[in-house]
Amino acid sequence: MMKDRFASRVDMLSPSPIRKMMAIAKELVAEGKTVYELNIGQPDIECIPEFAKAINKKASTGQINYSPYIGEKYLRETYARYLNHYFDRRSVSHLVVDTENILVTVGASHALSNTFLAICNPGDEVLVIEPFFSPYIGYLALAGAVLKSVPTYAENHFALPSDEEIKRHITPKTRAIMFNSPNNPSGKIYSHEEVERLARIALDHDLYIIGDEVYREMILGDQEAVSLLQINFSREEDNEKFKDLLIVIDSASKSFSLCGVRIGFVVSKQSILEKIALVNAHSVACVSDLLQFGVAGAYDAVLSQPDYLEKLRQTYRERLEAAMKAIADFLPEVVAPRPSGAFYLMIKFPQFEDINEFCYFMLEKFNVGGETVAVTPAHAFYLDPRRGRNEIRIALVVTPEKIRKSIRIMAEALKAYRVFKGNQTRPCL
């Protein structure tokens, strides 16, 4: 039987380039090098102090216990309140979320992998708008399911293609349409019209619609993100049917700078949630009660600090401005569309065929006074192997000064890389 030592799904899994870069960067940092880690969406911003307070309070009891597999009631209540409050403050019409509509997971990753295991049989397909967060492929692969991409293009501001074009990708195997807004990596925020179109297609074709809304609060300009929870069809029977298709994914990682707590949420109808929760129960048994307690403390604190999110947005806007200015100053040849949300920047280097080698060169073989930069080659964000080959993604997760410095280092690295490549192609001694 050991002809194949591993399940065939494992062949579909590979470490994401984000994570590969992270591993190399961590080693270099351990060796004493300074690495500006723009390769991973790991904010340097300190989490809200109420998180630590809540954690300390719970840890000090010495009682760290199993939790219900759907999540602790106090966190589900607090998060439901937070979500309703978020939309209410902006005075937008939305589906009211109740405690029963919330499942707690080990981050948004687990929210997605649980969801796919609950809704996809082997061979099933999920449509995703491209570019997309590359680990989606692996989350689907755990269920034996396959990602199919609907391409969008920077030249066209990543606009959603026509209904006809999207429907062309739907097959009898399609189970769900998925989109991520604000988008990682492109920064695109889907307009109300675009989100409604996706919702309508899902409704007409009886497909689940999955909104990865982990960057909902991260707005870099004037355009707010539209949640699936805001979709309101004119016919009441459509709205009722839509509730059987709607799955929202969320996380405490980005808006609360709590990537390392691994707390995420699935928001959906109770009958759907119960099935996803059973997968959760047989994946991790339950989520840490200690972390749920801490994260509830963080959400609770933000609820009473109405300017918390505005300050956070302001921080990222300043970083974006610093990045745009530094690019204009040091990398005049690149194309870098201004993102509307999330906290990434896609940078295209027209002079490159393939930028992958340069990224590793810069990290491993180059430094300016012991300092260098980790970035993510962007090809992984596309299913089409021809796309993204001369693009990188940087995350705006360090101070404006460090971002400016990083981009200057990048410009120096480009010069050094030209010399390095030139030397490589010279004949041997």
Added chain:
Amino acid sequence: MMKDRFASRVDMLSPSPIRKMMAIAKELVAEGKTVYELNIGQPDIECIPEFAKAINKKASTGQINYSPYIGEKYLRETYARYLNHYFDRRSVSHLVVDTENILVTVGASHALSNTFLAICNPGDEVLVIEPFFSPYIGYLALAGAVLKSVPTYAENHFALPSDEEIKRHITPKTRAIMFNSPNNPSGKIYSHEEVERLARIALDHDLYIIGDEVYREMILGDQEAVSLLQINFSREEDNEKFKDLLIVIDSASKSFSLCGVRIGFVVSKQSILEKIALVNAHSVACVSDLLQFGVAGAYDAVLSQPDYLEKLRQTYRERLEAAMKAIADFLPEVVAPRPSGAFYLMIKFPQFEDINEFCYFMLEKFNVGGETVAVTPAHAFYLDPRRGRNEIRIALVVTPEKIRKSIRIMAEALKAYRVFKGNQTRPCL
């Protein structure tokens, strides 16, 4: 496509009876009732204070970050040191475990579900010695794989059947043999001869062998548990081949009273671990760095407190004695084989055909001065639906006094149940 709204694997998942009882008990406690929760292996013992210290230190930095998907190096190093030290102290020959042999997961549940997703294709089978921890069925179901059981019997001290009997269950679909020692629920500790026999069968049939060793340290009598890491064949080539089959599952939950941190481990050869780690990466992205920091603190502290485990064992031994005495005093009609390890007791009620209803009656409809007891009906620990129907499992997770009280309440509940059933069968007015 929405004929089947959910993946077919979901049909194989059901809330474990342990968890069902937990949910009811929690509600009753919230209503003010006192419930002795003997239904779940959730120790009441406070975790080691160094855990809280480490957690507080890390949380106070405000930096809660992504972790490598194989786990943080400091925790993997500390745990490897702990494991080697554990065997060394008892002067038993064992495979030395290195940092590279350790994967950190979200508890032993996740260690198992990740492992099954990495090694089992849909339709594959895993042999498990019965009785077994019932969620195994669901962990396997996530991978589309099926559990097959090799029955053992209390009358025979749960002795491992003959090689011939075990081999009878092996088919071309079998991928692994799995056992849990000390065993939940039976308390059985497999002898060196038994573990070696299982290892030899795995070797001869080229099957993975998975040892669920989460209760390794929980010894209630004189017999120590034998780890798969202690198996040493006479031929060196067998030992080498065995390394390609060996998978040990462990957890911080039981020995360190840290069920709610959800930190588990897979111990295996690096080439196997890398594949399981890829599943981990696409399930939860990574394990919380905060919790890994805390758990490393706990393991580190135990390493410098050589009597920690002996004290813990003494605590559970006193509880077992209290339980055995109370059973003799209040439930003379039951059969309760003395467990050798773990911290459970299986109690057979010969007067019952099916004890399920009684368990729910006791919890929901009965109390003595506002106090009652939650226990787990044992049928779920068997695959054969005829087995375990008149058995319950209790966990020795409260003080000796509370255990005695609980068993007295059980005896009272039995009397009340007889009256309740008698009334039910009387003709209506």
